[in-house]
Amino acid sequence: MNSGMILETKDLTIRFGGLTAINKVSTQIPEGKIVSIIGPNGAGKTTEQIARIGLSRTFQNIRVCTRMSVLDNVMISIQRVPSYNIFAALLRLPDVRRADKLAREQAMEYLRLLGIERYASAAAGSLPYGAQRRLEIARAIATKPKLLLLDEPAAGMNNEECSELVDLIRSIHKSQKLTIMLIEHHMDVVMNLSDEIYVINLGSVLRHGLPEAIQSDPEVIRAYLGERRRRD
Structure with missing residues (x-):
């Protein structure tokens, strides 16, 4: 891997049966x-999401523990590797109580960062759609990843919600000093956030460059942006 690169793929090929x-x-x-990855549906964008070490992610379809409280959802991410054994947990030894108190405090900090602290005691499944999206991001960053992968975080959002999401991701990127890989169809979100963009079409990289260049590239417009404008 080149110096300064947190994730690198080279000539990556993935096949499912006869499909590349x-x-x-x-x-x-x-x-x-x-860095954003865009492309038409079926272009192969999501298939790249295979890194495991130091990577945390959200999903296009929200995945939270719906019956657990919002606070407990985030605490699970913080305590994914317990600092104590099962016997200490059963006996509720002082080390366990201290660890739980610290995890609770840290979880509340993440909820405040995402603006959903008022839902801390509510069941995660009872939250409005946008708040569930924020909870999923809170769970992801609570693992303290080196790289945060956001898979279509703006799915199902209106223009106002997308604008709020852009501000939120910028805030997280700055405060948590995160590298972010964004897979997204909402072009306003992509163009407002990205330092670089990869355009994937038919399983291959069509273009890679700065947002301004990608936005005006004739091949990109034909393959993706133009297609979306025709549908709109």
Whole structure:
């Protein structure tokens, strides 16, 4: 991996039976940047999400523990690797109580960062859609990843909610000093956030560049942006 790159793929190819989902795709995600991957549906964008070490992610379809409280949802992420054994937990030894108190305090900090602290005691499944999205992001960053992967975080949001999401991601990127990999269809979100953009089409990289160049590229417009404008 090149110096300063937090994630790099080189000639990545992924096949499912006779279908080639990704064909010789090379990408570089610089540390501290926001890099977006866009493309038409079925272009193979999501298939790239295979890194595990130091990576946390959200999903296009929200995944939270709906019956657990919002606070407990985030505490699970913080305590994913307990600092004590099962016997200490059963006996509720002082170390366990201290660890739980610290995890609770940290979880509340993440809820405040995401603006959903008022829902701390509510069941996660009872939250409005946008708040559930924020909870999922809180769970992801609570693992303290090196790279945060956001899979279509603006799915189902209106323009006002998308604008709020842009501000939120910027705030998280700055305060948590995160590298962010964004897979998104809402072009306003992509263009307002990205340092670099990869355009995937038919499983291959069509273009890679700065947002201004991508937005005006004739091939990108034909393959993706133009397609969306025709539908709109």
